[in-house]
Structures are given as C-alpha cells and as structure tokens.
Amino acid sequence: MSSTPVPPDGDAAADGSTTDPVAEPVTIQGHWDFGYTYFAGASASRFFNELRLNQRIMGTHCPTCDRVLVPARGFCDACYVEIDEWREVGTEGTLDSFTILTTSFPGLPEPPTVVGYVTLDGASTALLNAVHGIDLHDFDEAGALLLTQPRVRVVFSDKCEGRITDFAFELVAADA
Template sequence: MNVFTPTDEAPLVTIPGEWNFGYHYFAGEMASRFFHELRNKRIVGSICPSCRRVLVPARGFCDACFVAATELREVGLHGTVETFTILTEPFPKLPEPPLVVGLVLLDGADSAVLNAITGVDLDDLDAAAKLLLSGPRVRVEFRDECEGRITDFHFVLDES
C-alpha cells in the first residue's frame, strides 16, 4: 500500500447532482403518535424501557439498546443547540438563505431533534457561528395551525 501526501496542485472537485423523487414515509406507531401530538402543540419522545432514555422525535426502538419503545413522555419546549449548519444556498420549500438548521436537545429529552433556528443575526456569519457554537438556549415556536408535520414548529433563539 502506497502512502502519499496530498499537494496543493490538485484542483478542488465539484460533482453536480440533483435529487428529485417522490416518496411516502411510513412513520410507524411511535413516530405517528409524535406527529399527531404536534397537532396539539406538544412534543413527545418515546421512552426506552431498558435504559429509560427519552428519544425525540419518538421512535419505535432505542438506538442504543435496540429495545422496542412502548411509552411516550412529553418533553419541554426549551432546549440547547447541540450542533448546527448555516445554509447559504437555496433549497426547495425552505426560506431564502441564509438559514440556520440545528439539532436541539429539548429539556427532558436524551436525543436531539433537527429543525430551523430563527432569531440569529446572520448579517455576520462568523459571529453567528460563534454564538451558535456556544450552545445557546432556544424555545419552540409552533405555527398557528398545526398539521402534524415537523414543519409545525421551529426553534427561536431564547434571549431571556
């Protein structure tokens, strides 16, 4: 096996692609209950009967123990940003960039949920990244009319 060191002479590669396909997502029993509760402006997680972790979004089995989950628990509507990305390119059906999307650990949950984060000043992307790297607190903000979809809510930077 040859060992080599990359050089600066190699041009950067860009590979064009396009995703455009229809699909039907089968949520299963626990995730279906998660989406149903969103209509009531509640966020629930499934409880692992073995390790007692609360998994949000609710899912049918624990990803650590591989044990089927059978109970749900409501979690808090405040949480902490665990990781994020700042989108600078447009995506279909998303707001115009720049846009923050992040994984947030909600109070009472043991796994993070992905959604948009608003309330971050994106005029200076470096400053925004530093703020988000500090793990700020956020709160859930629901839409006026919830349909039982992940887009029924987003996170807002909690300035309190």
C-alpha cells in the same frame, strides 16, 4: 503483478492524459424527478400527530437504559428493545450543534437560515429543526453566538399540520 505504476499526481500529463484533474475536474450533471409516498411508521405518526393536535413534543422512554428518545422511536437504538412509554418533554432546551445554510435548495426556505440540534429538557437525544430569529448579517458573529450552545425554546406555528415545520426553535435570551 495485477497492478502497474502510473505517473504520480501533478505529473498526469506523462501518462498521455493532458488533463489536470485539479484545473479541470470532471463534473457530473444530475437530475432527480420522482414522486413517492412517505409513511412515517407508528411512532413517528403519533409524534407528528401530537404536534398537530396538541402542540407538544413527545418522546419515548426506554426502561432498559432510562433514556428518553426524541423524536419518539418505537425501538431503543442502544438496547434494541421495543419501547412504548410516551413522555412529553420540555419546550426549552440547549442548542448542541448547528449549521448556517448559505445555499438554496428546492423546497427549503431562502438562505441564509440556521438549523440546529436541540436537546430539549427531559430528553436524552437531540432534535433537528430550524432555528429562527438569528441575526445573520455577520456569519462569524452569528456563529460565535450559536457556539455558546445557548438555551432555545420551541415556538409552534399558528397552523399545525403534523409536519416538522409545525415548530421551530428561537433563542430564549432574545427577549430577556
């Protein structure tokens, strides 16, 4: 036989190993330090340039399946056809899904923050970005509100640079 039984979990000491994998897990130290040049490609370049120059969210329409992909893509991921028909989509939409970030990460804003997938009006796919203006003093309360899949709107920053951080979402009802 190519394999031989060893003691089951919870009895690891019996095979000579005195280390309980639950009480003393193996920890791996990691360090990433590298630079690179990111080229957005033809469709994403135009998508980001539209944010910077025109403060509008653009998608591409697939003639085969009639979906509007946002952010704009050069190929339809369902039909595998090249698409180049550009459409502006709405600046309001529905928060489909979200997460509340509670751990800091280099380069990201200080937690807690919210990121969410929003399907903008006129779009067939959801767009991921920060959701601003949510009261995060009570995570359960914030989560309950966001789970209702509220309407949100796009708010552009004062200085657009052609990055996803040029805009964020905020609740439509906040000032209703």
